[in-house]
Amino acid sequence: MVSAQLAAYEPVSAHDAPDAPEVRLGARKSIATVSLSGPLSEKLTAIAAAGFDGVEIFENDLLGTPLSPEEIRARCADLGLAIDLYQPMRDVEAVPEDVFVRNLRRAERKFDVMRRLGADLLLVCSSVDPRALDDDALAAEQLRRLAERAHEHGIRIAYEALAWGRHVDTYDHAWRIVEQADHQALGTCLDSFHILSRGSDVSGIAGIPGEKIFFLQLADAPKLAMDVLQWSRHHRCFPGQGGLDVASVVSAAARAGYDGPLSLEVFNDVFRQADAAQTAVDALRSLLVLEESAGLSAPPVPSLPTGFAFAELATPDTEPVRAVLDALGFARTGRHTSKPVELWEQGAARLLLNSGAGSRRYGPTLAAVGLETPDPAQAARRAEALLAPVVPRRRALGDAPLDAVAAPDGTELFFCRTDRPDHPSWTGDFEPLPVSPQERPGHVRRIDHVALTQPWHQFDEAVLFHRGVLGLTVHESLDLADPYGLFRSRAVAGPGGGVRLALNVAPGPGADDQMLQHIALATDDVIAAARAVRARGAALLPIPANYYDDLAARHDLDPRLLEDLRESGVLYDRDEHGEFLHCYTAAVGRVFFELVQRTGDHQGYGARNAGIRLAAQYAHQHHP
Numbered sequence: 113m114v115s116a117q118l119a120a121y122e123p124v125s126a127h128d129a130p131d132a133p134e135v136r137l138g139a140r141k142s143i144a145t146v147s148l149s150g151p152l153s154e155k156l157t158a159i160a161a162a163g164f165d166g167v168e169i170f171e172n173d174l175l176g177t178p179l180s181p182e183e184i185r186a187r188c189a190d191l192g193l194a195i196d197l198y199q200p201m202r203d204v205e206a207v208p209e210d211v212f213v214r215n216l217r218r219a220e221r222k223f224d225v226m227r228r229l230g231a232d233l234l235l236v237c238s239s240v241d242p243r244a245l246d247d248d249a250l251a252a253e254q255l256r257r258l259a260e261r262a263h264e265h266g267i268r269i270a271y272e273a274l275a276w277g278r279h280v281d282t283y284d285h286a287w288r289i290v291e292q293a294d295h296q297a298l299g300t301c302l303d304s305f306h307i308l309s310r311g312s313d314v315s316g317i318a319g320i321p322g323e324k325i326f327f328l329q330l331a332d333a334p335k336l337a338m339d340v341l342q343w344s345r346h347h348r349c350f351p352g353q354g355g356l357d358v359a360s361v362v363s364a365a366a367r368a369g370y371d372g373p374l375s376l377e378v379f380n381d382v383f384r385q386a387d388a389a390q391t392a393v394d395a396l397r398s399l400l401v402l403e404e405s406a407g408l409s410a411p412p413v414p415s416l417p418t419g420f421a422f423a424e425l426a427t428p429d430t431e432p433v434r435a436v437l438d439a440l441g442f443a444r445t446g447r448h449t450s451k452p453v454e455l456w457e458q459g460a461a462r463l464l465l466n467s468g469a470g471s472r473r474y475g476p477t478l479a480a481v482g483l484e485t486p487d488p489a490q491a492a493r494r495a496e497a498l499l500a501p502v503v504p505r506r507r508a509l510g511d512a513p514l515d516a517v518a519a520p521d522g523t524e525l526f527f528c529r530t531d532r533p534d535h536p537s538w539t540g541d542f543e544p545l546p547v548s549p550q551e552r553p554g555h556v557r558r559i560d561h562v563a564l565t566q567p568w569h570q571f572d573e574a575v576l577f578h579r580g581v582l583g584l585t586v587h588e589s590l591d592l593a594d595p596y597g598l599f600r601s602r603a604v605a606g607p608g609g610g611v612r613l614a615l616n617v618a619p620g621p622g623a624d625d626q627m628l629q630h631i632a633l634a635t636d637d638v639i640a641a642a643r644a645v646r647a648r649g650a651a652l653l654p655i656p657a658n659y660y661d662d663l664a665a666r667h668d669l670d671p672r673l674l675e676d677l678r679e680s681g682v683l684y685d686r687d688e689h690g691e692f693l694h695c696y697t698a699a700v701g702r703v704f705f706e707l708v709q710r711t712g713d714h715q716g717y718g719a720r721n722a723g724i725r726l727a728a729q730y731a732h733q734h735h736p
């Protein structure tokens with residue numbers, strides 16, 4: 113399954129300007145309690161801690177909590193959260209009179225709960241009741257009666273079209289009924305998922321008077337061909353993590369004059385199991401990026417990374433990594449003046465080896481990545497505005513100031529400007545070590561990409577983080593079988609491919625200790641590089657002979673090239689733009705290296721071979 117490409121980071125562009133709404137400082141932000149895992153009280157704490165202004169209380173969360181409505185109200189007040197909405201009330205309208213009378217009785221109970229909660233907006237979603245009639249006049253009349261009752265309690269009703277509603281399943285239909293009902297306590301609730309999943313034309317939103325849009329719910333989803341109810345209940349995600357143009361709904365509502373909260377309502381099986389505090393931050397970040405895309409706010413623009421300054425490996429026991437670096441042709445060229453960190457270089461590839469961090473249990477880990485950034489301070493300002501945790505500067509006296517943030521998986525990202533006269537350089541903290549010229553066989557040119565394996569429940573968050581915070585463009589997505597689960601991968605890259613990251617998902621829950629990261633090194637001759645590595649005594653990942661038999665059938669390859677690939681354990685892929693040849697070292701701790709040769713303008717990552725690599729790694733780990 114390949115999901116749709118995500119848009120590149122796109123600041124508000126000039127072509128949006130003529131009818132763009134006036135830029136405000138940012139709308140109030142809310143989230144439905146259904147979007148997070150855990151008991152209600154923990155959800156509320158997480159929502160407030162992330163920085164939201166309000167919540168939608170989902171009825172099931174209320175029913176399942178030992179807290180009384182008064183206690184929930186007090187808890188929210190203490191946390192500084194407004195209760196913006198109570199929801200949902202189902203199956204109300206267009207039913208025979210006796211059924212409707214019972215529905216009004218149900219509504220009275222909800223009004224009572226809302227009084228105790230201090231909530232004054234009730235979401236009514238379009239009926240899925242088989243008894244409901246296809247009769248707009250009846251629907252309008254009954255919703256009007258409901259609104260009259262609500263009004264007596266100081267409550268308003270927001271009517272929302274579910275994409276799978278029995279007779280009302282589009283926002284424009286729901287709005288026509290609200291308009292016909294014509295009561296001040298009745299308005300509509302727009303929900304980006306229902307609107308976009310039906311492929312509705314969002315331009316009609318601008319025709320709804322802003323004050324009649326009582327609420328705006330936001331959710332994205334990957335483009336999947338499946339039943340819309342299942343799609344909504346299991347695969348919604350935060351805006352910017354799927355394939356829907358959520359910003360178009362927000363812009364249209366803003367143009368209509370809507371000035372209520374932007375509220376996330378995400379039903380998602382993964383988020384329901386993930387840590388609520390972290391999900392809440394991810395959620396709020398998605399709204400900040402969305403607001404920017406919709407032209408409603410202007411956080412600091414990104415300073416797009418142009419290349420890798422370094423990758424840092426951490427391990428108290430450096431010997432095994434040194435052996436691999438040496439076999440790869442790296443030389444130790446510097447020593448940090450105040451920390452136990454070595455600089456290893458080859459071509460423009462720089463690796464830091466930090467023996468003052470990491471754990472003996474896991475062996476070497478990839479701890480940090482340095483990104484060449486035209487304006488590091490600007491990049492840090494944007495990161496902070498988009499809720500990226502700032503890494504405390506581990507500075508010693510005299511060290512160059514370095515701006516760094518932590519990615520969701522804990523990898524530290526440093527914004528660097530290496531060896532430029534206008535900016536202090538991190539390299540100034542290293543004292544050069546003598547290197548003899550004959551040590552330099554030099555097949556490696558630079559870092560081609562870094563692959564970061566994400567905990568399975570943080571994958572969408574990681575994609576949004578790298579796109580939103582760093583301004584990287586999101587590319588291919590692939591799902592494939594690995595020996596013990598599903599492997600997902602998505603590439604994000606900077607302009608010109610100077611920075612490429614492959615975000616991979618770990619095989620599954622409980623597999624966190626198998627989270628391997630890797631550093632891919634660019635070479636112009638991968639076969640020579642592979643031979644040199646072997647000659648220097650390091651192991652490359654053995655590739656099964658069957659792979660090469662299939663390769664011969666798939667591509668019309670020169671038999672000598674095929675023999676070289678087979679003999680050196682190099683994998684091969686190609687498309688209309690060029691070729692991708694690559695091989696892997698065995699893992700040291702949680703890290704391994706890849707040697708990569710691109711020909712032509714190939715932009716891929718050897719996706720087709722990822723399954724072979726995973727199976728080979730599994731075999732190698734268990735029967736080395």
Ligand SMILES: O=C(O)c1ccc(O)c(O)c1
Nearest residue numbers: 200237272303344345377
């Ligand atoms: O899946 C549902 O039933 C459901 C309920 C309430 C909503 O606001 C919604 O968008 C979906």
Ligand SMILES: [Mg+2]
Nearest residue numbers: 272303329377
């Ligand atoms: Mg909704």
